[in-house]
Amino acid sequence: xxxxxxxxxxxxxxxxxxxxxxxxxxxxxxxxxxxxxxxxxxxxxxxxxxxxxxxxxxxxxxxxxxxxxxxxxxxxxxxxxxxxxxxxxxxxxxxxxxxxxxxxxxx
Amino acid sequence: xxxxxxxxxxxxxxxxxxxxxxxxxxxxxxxxxxxxxxxxxxxxxxxxxxxxxxxxxxxxxxxxxxxxxxxxxxxxxxxxxxxxxxxxxxxxxxxxxxxxxxxxxxxxxxxxxxxxxxxxxxxxxxxxxxxxxxxxxxxxxxxxxxxxxxxxxxxxxxxxxxxxxxxxxxxxxxxxxxxxxxxxxxxxxxxxxxxxxxxxxxxxxxxxxxxxxxxxxxxxxxxxxxxxxxxxxxxxxxxxxxxxxxxxxxxxxxxxxxxxxxxxxxx
Numbered sequence: 041x042x043x044x045x046x047x048x049x050x051x052x053x054x055x056x057x058x059x060x061x062x063x064x065x066x067x068x069x070x071x072x073x074x075x076x077x078x079x080x081x082x083x084x085x086x087x088x089x090x091x092x093x094x095x096x097x098x099x100x101x102x103x104x105x106x107x108x109x110x111x112x113x114x115x116x117x118x119x120x121x122x123x124x125x126x127x128x129x130x131x132x133x134x135x136x137x138x139x140x141x142x143x144x145x146x147x
Numbered sequence: 148x149x150x151x152x153x154x155x156x157x158x159x160x161x162x163x164x165x166x167x168x169x170x171x172x173x174x175x176x177x178x179x180x181x182x183x184x185x186x187x188x189x190x191x192x193x194x195x196x197x198x199x200x201x202x203x204x205x206x207x208x209x210x211x212x213x214x215x216x217x218x219x220x221x222x223x224x225x226x227x228x229x230x231x232x233x234x235x236x237x238x239x240x241x242x243x244x245x246x247x248x249x250x251x252x253x254x255x256x257x258x259x260x261x262x263x264x265x266x267x268x269x270x271x272x273x274x275x276x277x278x279x280x281x282x283x284x285x286x287x288x289x290x291x292x293x294x295x296x297x298x299x300x301x302x303x304x305x306x307x308x309x310x311x312x313x314x315x316x317x318x319x320x321x322x323x324x325x326x327x328x329x330x331x332x333x334x335x336x337x338x339x340x341x342x343x344x345x346x347x348x349x350x351x352x353x354x355x356x357x358x359x360x361x362x363x364x365x366x367x368x369x370x371x372x373x374x375x376x377x378x379x380x381x382x383x384x385x386x387x388x389x390x391x392x393x394x395x396x397x398x399x400x401x402x403x404x405x406x407x408x409x410x411x412x413x414x
Contacts, residue, residue, distance in 0.1 A: 081366050088362045089371070100372040100404060101363055102411050108368075131408050132401055 043121070043145050044071040050141065051134055053126030055079050055106070060120045062091050068119070078106060079124055086110055086122040100135055107131055109138045113145075157185070157265065158346065160272035161290055166190055170277040174269035182269035185261060188280050191287035195256075197263035204234075207252040208244055219243065235286045246285065254288055258296035265297075289342045291349060295324070298336045302327060309337035309388050316410065322393040326353040328384065333357070341393070352380065356391045360384040369411045372403055379403040381410075 044057040048071050051057075056079040058070040065087050072079060089099060090110050101108040107127050113119040123138055160172050167190045174182040183197035205220040223243055227234045235253065238244045244252075288296075299306035309325035317323040322340035326333055333353035334346070341349060352375065359382050363371050370383040379399040381392035394403040 078366070085363060085366045085368070089359055096373045096375055098374055098400070099359075100407075101368045102370050102372075102407055103366065103368050104411075129408075131404055135400075135404060 042069070043141065044069055047071075047121065047123050047138060047141050048073050051123055051125050051137060052128055052130075054123055055126060056083060056122075056124045058083050058086070058122045060087050060090055060122060061118055062120055063118045065091055076124075082106065082108055082124050083122060086120075086124075090120040090122070098135075098139065100131070102127070102131070107134060109135055111138050111142050113142060157272055158294070160274065161187075164190070164274055168276065169279040171275045172272045173275055174264060174267060174272060176267075176269050182267045183260065183264035185264070185272075185293075186280055186282075188282050188287055189284070191284065191289060192257060192293045193280060193282040193287040194253075195258070195260040195264060195293075197260045197267060199267055200260040200263040202256065202259065204252060204256050207256050208238075208248065211248045211252050212244055215244065233281070233283070236283055250286065253286055254292065254296050255300075257288060257293055258300050261293060262297050262300050291338070291344055291346045292342045294346055295335045295338050295341075298327075298330070298332065298334050302336055305387060306336040309390070310339075312385070312388075312390065313337055313339045316390070316392060318406075322395075323391060324349065324353070324393075325388050325390045326357060328357060328360070328387050328389050336388075352391060352393075353389070356380065356382045357389050360389045370407045372400065372407055374400055381407050383410075 044059060048054045048057045055074050055076045056070065056072045059068040060066070061068055067087070070083065086108055089101070097112050099110040105127050107125050109123045111121050113121065121142055125134055128134070157172065164170070164187060169188045171187065172185040174184070176182050183195065185192060186194040205217060205224065208220060209215050209217055220243070223238055223241065224234060226232065227237050235249055239246050239249055305327060313323045313325060317339045324335040324338035324341050326335050333350040335341070335349060335353060359371050359373065364384060370381050373380050373382065377395070379394040381403050383390050392403065392406070
């Protein structure tokens with residue numbers, strides 16, 4: 041199972057995942073779990089946000105019904121993984137799980 | 148990366164002031180008369196004066212504390228002149244005003260006079276070193292406090308709203324600031340706990356916060372959490388203001404996440 045699919049299957053309420061190259065803004069790969077109309081729009085904003093600021097290791101965006109987690113790959117900092125999930129009470133768990141899944145993939 | 152603002156010249160002048168030194172940044176008019184000065188003691192701003200600024204400290208103290216009278220204050224001022232006593236400390240030790248009231252009035256006077264001096268058609272800033280003026284450190288202000296206060300003078304209503312919102316959100320031992328979204332400068336208009344932050348660092352954070360807030364506003368993101376150099380920042384905006392909440396130390400990002408979740412819980 042590739043990393044995006046694994047993130048999608050393990051993160052509670054995951055709607056979509058994507059890998060972005062922040063140098064070009066290109067979506068390297070994406071995995072859509074549901075037909076939530078918010079997903080495409082949210083991914084577009086995630087790409088902009090990941091490119092806009094000076095390479096923070098991670099970002100989290102909260103909206104009324106969703107949480108977006110952006111996590112940069114340590115050994116490949118131009119590659120940012122994005123997960124869009126339904127908002128749940130345990131936000132910290134989703135952020136920590138995403139971080140550990142990406143870290144576990146490191147060579 | 149502080150944006151093009153009328154006060155860039157004084158920021159540059161202050162950057163040239165040797166650390167922890169005392170003296171005055173002075174502006175002169177064409178005829179050689181002094182337009183005004185910003186007095187600095189051990190790297191902190193203690194007073195600003197401008198020929199174009201008419202209000203006195205006593206006017207501002209009366210405005211801050213309605214129970215005070217001009218007459219009562221003038222008596223203390225006269226006594227301090229006669230006995231060569233420091234006015235601020237005397238006002239506090241005699242119980243005429245509280246320290247927070249005095250600090251607010253002093254900061255307002257300094258910021259308003261500073262803004263008048265900035266707008267004056269006078270010479271560039273000149274640094275005159277001095278051995279010190281003898282101001283109590285608790286009655287002096289960081290450069291960041293003065294610039295933030297000066298920007299608040301420019302937009303008083305917006306700054307008051309921003310400060311009130313920060314007071315609601317920023318808890319003890321946390322920091323936060325607010326910047327006007329459409330300002331030409333990234334200097335905050337309100338802050339809590341950021342007094343000792345370097346103005347350039349604050350400006351860079353503010354610039355990035357405005358950029359992020361602009362991008363995320365398109366999909367109704369309520370708050371964005373970002374990590375910059377070990378500092379966790381929570382960024383959100385109202386119509387004209389971008390707010391930044393700062394967390395430092397152990398598990399800063401996790402603590403900020405918990406705070407942000409509470410701020411944005413919809414019941």
